[in-house]
Amino acid sequence: MHPEQHISHQFDTELEAIKSHVLAMGGLVEKQIEDALTAIIDADSELAGEIIAREKQINGMEMSVDEEATRILVKRQPAASDLRMVLAITKAVRDLERIGDESKKIAKLALSLTEEGPAPRGYFELRHIGAAVREMLHDALDAFARLDVQSALEVVRRDKTVDREYRSATRELVTYMMEDPRSISRVMNIMWALRALERIGDHSRNVAEYVFYLVKGKDLRHTGLDDLESAVKSWS
Amino acid sequence: MHPEQHISHQFDTELEAIKSHVLAMGGLVEKQIEDALTAIIDADSELAGEIIAREKQINGMEMSVDEEATRILVKRQPAASDLRMVLAITKAVRDLERIGDESKKIAKLALSLTEEGPAPRGYFELRHIGAAVREMLHDALDAFARLDVQSALEVVRRDKTVDREYRSATRELVTYMMEDPRSISRVMNIMWALRALERIGDHSRNVAEYVFYLVKGKDLRHTGLDDLESAVKSWS
Numbered sequence: 001m002h003p004e005q006h007i008s009h010q011f012d013t014e015l016e017a018i019k020s021h022v023l024a025m026g027g028l029v030e031k032q033i034e035d036a037l038t039a040i041i042d043a044d045s046e047l048a049g050e051i052i053a054r055e056k057q058i059n060g061m062e063m064s065v066d067e068e069a070t071r072i073l074v075k076r077q078p079a080a081s082d083l084r085m086v087l088a089i090t091k092a093v094r095d096l097e098r099i100g101d102e103s104k105k106i107a108k109l110a111l112s113l114t115e116e117g118p119a120p121r122g123y124f125e126l127r128h129i130g131a132a133v134r135e136m137l138h139d140a141l142d143a144f145a146r147l148d149v150q151s152a153l154e155v156v157r158r159d160k161t162v163d164r165e166y167r168s169a170t171r172e173l174v175t176y177m178m179e180d181p182r183s184i185s186r187v188m189n190i191m192w193a194l195r196a197l198e199r200i201g202d203h204s205r206n207v208a209e210y211v212f213y214l215v216k217g218k219d220l221r222h223t224g225l226d227d228l229e230s231a232v233k234s235w236s
Numbered sequence: 237m238h239p240e241q242h243i244s245h246q247f248d249t250e251l252e253a254i255k256s257h258v259l260a261m262g263g264l265v266e267k268q269i270e271d272a273l274t275a276i277i278d279a280d281s282e283l284a285g286e287i288i289a290r291e292k293q294i295n296g297m298e299m300s301v302d303e304e305a306t307r308i309l310v311k312r313q314p315a316a317s318d319l320r321m322v323l324a325i326t327k328a329v330r331d332l333e334r335i336g337d338e339s340k341k342i343a344k345l346a347l348s349l350t351e352e353g354p355a356p357r358g359y360f361e362l363r364h365i366g367a368a369v370r371e372m373l374h375d376a377l378d379a380f381a382r383l384d385v386q387s388a389l390e391v392v393r394r395d396k397t398v399d400r401e402y403r404s405a406t407r408e409l410v411t412y413m414m415e416d417p418r419s420i421s422r423v424m425n426i427m428w429a430l431r432a433l434e435r436i437g438d439h440s441r442n443v444a445e446y447v448f449y450l451v452k453g454k455d456l457r458h459t460g461l462d463d464l465e466s467a468v469k470s471w472s
Contacts, residue, residue, distance in 0.1 A: 070323065077313040080310055083310060087306065090326075091330070094330070177413070178421070181414045184414050184420070185410050219302060219303070222292075222299070
């Protein structure tokens, strides 16, 4: 084997390894969202405790991927497209870590609700928006793994829907609290949990957006959905 | 001049340039927080509009620093300590951009309050926590510019205080809403604004934490304050 091919082969192996670590982290984070939703809906304090304990593991995964990325950059000094992959990975794990944070917040709100008793409203919205953002994260990770621009665009589209549904749920819960002020404290826990879910949607959208950067070398964050749609159309 | 010195001199110039762009972005973001606080406290819808319009400029600054960083990595392939600086810069501008986002959210809440009329409570807390996080961001940027570990540690410490004050303000406002349910919708605007300020504190803390990484090459995010204090002490 030619020495350069040898080096390039080792580099590919390292790049595949770091990618698989990101996806493993993503899998754990998906589980955290799922468990956080179960914990708050079923008022399961034991499960909430497990989620809170597991957050450390996610933080550790972020830092270890970050170290791996730095090591690759120092040792391999990759050229443009591989460099973009390594940079996108360090950004994506940051979003995943934030999603872990938000899941932990939901677990803490679940603990408050097991103490105060269930809220009289908002569980339907939690379930609905929760399912939507879980799917968004799953599809964003999938798009990232397969560098699939179309799936990434679909995630960005769904973030718009989630934002709309979140706003409407918030308005409805404010109205409810005005009618039944004794429920305010409990309903507020649901409001904060919905807010955490909405942010999980934002972070999943970010993960999807790195796909555009990876595939086209273009930073399309902060691009409106319409412009994004036409950009993606122009590539295919 | 020796050619290597020449290249290294150019590189230093580029590194100084990107650092000064980060600080310029930081200055603009500080102004956004300041104006957002004025807009919500004085119910100034014109100022709120200006903040919302200026957010695009901040997004543009983030992307342009990111491009600059990528260009430096490709062209210079810097060794460990300069590489860390470039990576820390791409992370820091992301936090600054998020602070810009949160300021825009406060500006939007200011617009709601100019329509609905002022909230009966919460302005003292806005002012107090607002001043604290503005100072945190200012000091975090300063610590970043001067690579000052002690100042960075001080920012992390203050984030603890802000979190505590935020929780106590939230509890108080929930109690108030129960006593005066007609105010719920207006008080909620203040609650969301306080939440945005608390997140600005978190992002400022992140910026401060990159200083540990830059100075010591150690990733001390997710380290408890006590352990952080002893780590910093052991370095001096």
